[in-house]
Each structure stands twice: as structure tokens, then as C-alpha cells.
Amino acid sequence: MGHAALPVFYNVDPSHVRKQTGSYAQAFAKHGGVYKEQMEKVIKWREALTELHGVNMPRYPWTDGPEYITQCPIQPGSKFSQKIILSSEEGTIWWHAHSDWTRATVHGAIIVYPKNGTKYPFHKPNAEFLIILGQWWKSDVNAVRDEGLATGADPNASDALLINGQPGDLYPCSKSSTFKLTVDHGKTYLLRIINAALHEALFFAIAKHKMTVVGTDGSYTKPLTRDYITIFPGQTYNVLLEANQRPDHYYMAAITYSVAPKYRNFYDNTTTTAIVQYRGYYTPSSPPSMPHLPAYNDTNASVQVMASLRSLANAEHPCNVPLSTSTNLIYTVSVNTYPCINDSCAGANGTRFSSSINNISFHSPTIDILEAYYYNISGVYGDKFPSVPPLVFDFTADYLPLVYELPSSATEVRVLEYNSTVEIVLQGTTVVSGTHHPMHLHGHSFYVVGWGFGNFDENRDPLRYNLVDPPLQNTISVPSKGWVAIRFEASNPGVWFMHCHVERHLTWGMETAFIVKNGKHPEAQMLPPPSDMPPC
Numbered sequence: 001m002g003h004a005a006l007p008v009f010y011n012v013d014p015s016h017v018r019k020q021t022g023s024y025a026q027a028f029a030k031h032g033g034v035y036k037e038q039m040e041k042v043i044k045w046r047e048a049l050t051e052l053h054g055v056n057m058p059r060y061p062w063t064d065g066p067e068y069i070t071q072c073p074i075q076p077g078s079k080f081s082q083k084i085i086l087s088s089e090e091g092t093i094w095w096h097a098h099s100d101w102t103r104a105t106v107h108g109a110i111i112v113y114p115k116n117g118t119k120y121p122f123h124k125p126n127a128e129f130l131i132i133l134g135q136w137w138k139s140d141v142n143a144v145r146d147e148g149l150a151t152g153a154d155p156n157a158s159d160a161l162l163i164n165g166q167p168g169d170l171y172p173c174s175k176s177s178t179f180k181l182t183v184d185h186g187k188t189y190l191l192r193i194i195n196a197a198l199h200e201a202l203f204f205a206i207a208k209h210k211m212t213v214v215g216t217d218g219s220y221t222k223p224l225t226r227d228y229i230t231i232f233p234g235q236t237y238n239v240l241l242e243a244n245q246r247p248d249h250y251y252m253a254a255i256t257y258s259v260a261p262k263y264r265n266f267y268d269n270t271t272t273t274a275i276v277q278y279r280g281y282y283t284p285s286s287p288p289s290m291p292h293l294p295a296y297n298d299t300n301a302s303v304q305v306m307a308s309l310r311s312l313a314n315a316e317h318p319c320n321v322p323l324s325t326s327t328n329l330i331y332t333v334s335v336n337t338y339p340c341i342n343d344s345c346a347g348a349n350g351t352r353f354s355s356s357i358n359n360i361s362f363h364s365p366t367i368d369i370l371e372a373y374y375y376n377i378s379g380v381y382g383d384k385f386p387s388v389p390p391l392v393f394d395f396t397a398d399y400l401p402l403v404y405e406l407p408s409s410a411t412e413v414r415v416l417e418y419n420s421t422v423e424i425v426l427q428g429t430t431v432v433s434g435t436h437h438p439m440h441l442h443g444h445s446f447y448v449v450g451w452g453f454g455n456f457d458e459n460r461d462p463l464r465y466n467l468v469d470p471p472l473q474n475t476i477s478v479p480s481k482g483w484v485a486i487r488f489e490a491s492n493p494g495v496w497f498m499h500c501h502v503e504r505h506l507t508w509g510m511e512t513a514f515i516v517k518n519g520k521h522p523e524a525q526m527l528p529p530p531s532d533m534p535p536c
């Protein structure tokens with residue numbers, strides 16, 4: 001692993017969070033290496049933390065980011081150096097705040113180029129562009145969050161979707177600032193697309209152009225050519241765009257994928273656009289042509305990329321999927337409700353929304369789990385997270401008794417032996433809402449070996465697993481009324497968060513953590529904490 005000192009200073013400025021100017025920064029790195037990011041705290045009104053989304057951080061969970069999981073919040077006015085250790089990641093990963101809803105605008109790309117002496121596993125593109133998809137509210141995002149928590153309702157939908165901080169031509173008064181991407185006819189471009197939206201899964205397409213997916217979540221894939229992609233919150237896709245059409249202006253556009261009824265204000269039903277403009281002398285079409293996107297609630301369309309995505313699985317980029325597993329877990333992911341006195345809350349039928357994994361809604365501790373584990377502080381968390389759902393029922397039935405809606409509340413984690421081979425079946429349910437859940441694991445990338453609609457069948461479904469060339473990802477969406485199976489080797493000692501990347505589901509408790517124990521050898525053990533860990 002090469003080492004390089006690349007200090008990147010980020011001032012987390014509250015005016016950016018409030019005004020949502022779509023600020024984003026990017027960092028570049030070579031494959032492998034250690035980087036330091038100085039988080040300078042200038043926030044006076046709330047704490048912010050930065051999560052390294054998709055960086056596996058070998059043996060070093062200390063600066064992974066999520067509050068009360070691996071560290072306590074950085075106090076206003078204080079500093080914390082965030083060491084970034086890159087290992088096997090290659091492609092596009094990112095960083096974002098991981099405290100309250102500040103990540104709406106406090107986020108940016110981390111681009112990892114091939115190691116010196118190696119090349120892309122595809123023709124080198126002529127140029128590359130970053131496409132960061134986001135969400136924008138007219139009001140303070142944390143006020144939206146607080147209002148939702150106060151009433152028990154789904155928080156208000158955003159007012160706009162964004163491409164590189166701009167909503168685009170189809171919103172009032174924003175046409176002059178629409179993001180434009182200039183291309184030369186005959187050239188090929190690498191687009192690094194990140195879904196940084198807080199809640200929305202997005203269909204994304206470019207008019208009259210196909211996209212060829214060549215990577216996802218900091219890992220390469222076999223080329224997959226598509227008219228549109230579905231990108232869930234937290235995911236990244238690297239796609240090749242060939243500028244092979246008549247020189248003109250073409251819209252790229254994104255809309256929300258949602259199973260919520262359209263008349264409810266549950267999701268942002270607007271369309272964000274940017275323009276691909278060919279260089280040259282011509283009169284551009286006005287307006288530019290729009291891409292064809294699936295219907296907003298087309299669940300079959302939402303799984304098309306996932307259904308065909310494959311890793312390279314060759315000599316240069318081998319697939320190391322565990323062929324057998326020592327630890328088999330089944331986790332249900334559900335939206336839940338708590339009853340309110342006189343049905344006085346604004347959630348479904350007068351209740352308050354919640355969410356859970358294996359019916360446990362995560363209760364955030366007051367000191368971080370990593371510190372409690374490292375220093376043997378008892379009473380902070382329990383290590384009895386259930387391996388299977390506590391109640392077994394027809395998880396994806398159209399109608400379920402109300403009794404299934406109530407979760408329990410606890411701070412439970414699952415302890416994994418070092419080097420154990422783990423399979424997790426993430427099973428969606430139709431409790432309250434049979435929606436999708438993009439589940440994100442810290443500390444490990446995982447192979448997505450299988451998925452399906454309905455209930456996972458432990459006798460039949462494993463026979464159809466892809467153990468040859470499954471994609472290596474760090475965020476995978478459990479499909480609406482379906483399940484997904486992931487495998488990884490627990491070879492990274494530390495405390496690692498796993499959560500839904502739909503921000504309101506995370507706020508409601510759809511999260512847990514794994515503790516991966518140390519191995520015997522010193523190089524299989526957690527590194528000591530840095531001296532500037534924020535005090536709890």
C-alpha cells in the first residue's frame with residue numbers, strides 16, 4: 001500500500017447547509033494510500049461528522065464517521081483529523097456528513113484512479129465528468145427533519161432534485177444556471193455518477209444516448225449498456241458515454257422511483273435536468289430532446305441494472321466471493337409505527353413512523369459503540385442482535401395484521417469472528433409500506449449473490465446464487481416486496497455500521513452495527529485510536 005499525504009481541509013459552513021447552494025468538493029487519490037482530511041469545525045448550531053462512504057478503512061474504524069457508532073460528535077470550534085485509508089477501492093466513492101440531515105449538501109466525491117502501472121479495464125475515456133445527484137428543500141433540512149419527528153409524519157418531500165447542485169430548466173427561475181456538459185463528437189466520456197439525495201432512488205438517462213456501466217461503488221463491473229440506470233441513495237455508478245449522435249443539445253434527466261401513491265406528498269415528483277451540448281456550429285433544438293424514463297412507480301424497471309450487474313472476475317480483478325459461509329443471518333427491514341394517544345400523530349392512521357431491522361428500531365447510545373467496545377465500557381450496547389427475524393410471517397403479503405407494525409427499541413449489535421464468512425439475507429416486508437431499502441455496510445464491500453421478489457426461500461433460492469461473478473458493492477437496494485443476499489469475509493476488525501441509506505428510514509431506526517473481532521496475528525488487529533478522538 002503506498003502512502004501519500006494529501007491534506008484536504010473542509011470548513012463545514014452552516015450557511016451552505018442552510019442555503020443549500022449545492023456545494024460539493026472532490027478529492028482525487030491513487031489506488032491505495034493514506035490521506036488526511038482535517039475537519040475544521042465552524043458549525044455553531046449543530047455538530048457534523050463526515051462519513052467515508054465506501055472506504056473500507058482496514059483495521060481503522062476510528063475515523064469512519066457515523067456518530068455514536070465509531071465516534072462522538074466533533075464539538076463546535078474543535079478539530080478532528082480524519083485519516084482516510086484506501087485499500088482495494090478503485091473507481092468512485094464519496095464522503096458525506098453523517099449527523100442529522102446535514103449530508104443533504106455536505107458531501108463530495110472521492111475518485112480513486114488505477115494504481116501506477118495499471119490501466120482501466122476499458123478504453124481510456126477522453127475525459128471524465130462528475131455527476132452528483134441531490135435533493136433540495138426551500139427550508140432548512142434539519143427543520144424538515146425536526147418537524148417530521150415532532151408530528152410523527154413522513155417529512156415533507158423536497159422541492160427539487162439536483163444535478164451538480166442545479167435543478168435545471170424545468171423549475172422556475174433556474175434555467176440560467178442549468179449544469180451543462182460539453183462534448184466533442186466521436187469522443188467517449190466517463191461519467192462518475194453519485195446519488196447523494198437524502199431519500200430518493202432515481203431513474204437517470206440521457207436523451208438519444210446509451211450509457212455503459214463499467215463500475216459501481218468503487219469496483220469495476222462487466223460492461224452493461226442501458227438506456228437508463230436506477231441509482232439508489234448512497235450508490236455510485238461509473239458509466240461510459242459515447243458522443244455519437246448528431247451535434248445538438250440533449251437533456252440528461254432524473255426522476256424519483258417510488259412506490260408511494262402519487263397524490264400523497266411522500267416523494268419529490270419533479271424532474272431535474274442538465275444539458276449535454278456538442279461543441280460546434282449548429283442551431284440547437286429548442287427545447288433539447290428529453291430522455292425516456294420509466295414510470296415513477298415501475299418496480300420492474302428499478303431492478304433492471306441490479307439484475308444484470310456482474311463483476312469482472314478475471315485475473316486482474318478476481319472475484320473472491322465466499323463459496324460457503326460460516327455465519328448465516330436473515331434480517332428483515334421494515335417500516336413500523338408507534339401508537340399515539342388518541343391517534344394524535346400525523347403518521348399512518350394517527351401513528352408515529354418508525355423503522356427497524358429484525359423488528360429492532362436502533363436506539364442511539366450516548367457514547368460511541370467503538371469506544372465502549374475498545375475500552376470495555378458496559379451498559380452501552382448489547383451483543384444479542386437476533387440472527388433471524390423474531391417473528392416469521394408472510395413478509396411480503398399485501399395485507400398484514402396491525403400487530404406486526406410495532407417494533408422494539410434497543411442498541412443491539414452482532415459480533416462476528418475474525419475471518420468468518422458471512423451471508424446476510426436482507427428481507428423486505430410490507431409492514432406499513434412495502435418500499436425499497438438501499439442498505440449500506442461500512443468497513444466491508446460485499447458480493448451481491450442473489451435477489452428476488454417475495455419471501456426468501458432458504459431451500460430453493462441459494463441454488464440460483466451467482467457465485468461466479470457477482471458484483472462487489474457497498475450499498476444494495478432490497479427491492480420493493482423482495483429480498484437480496486450478500487456475502488463477505490469479516491476480515492476487517494472494528495465496529496461497522498449497517499443502515500438504510502434512505503435518510504428518513506435511518507432517522508427512524510433502520511440500522512445496526514457489527515463488531516468484527518480481532519484475529520490472532522498483530523496485523524489482524526485493530527489499530528489504536530488517534531490522539532484527537534472527540535471526547536464524548
Ligand SMILES: [Cu+2]
Nearest residue numbers: 437500502505
Ligand atoms: Cu429504508
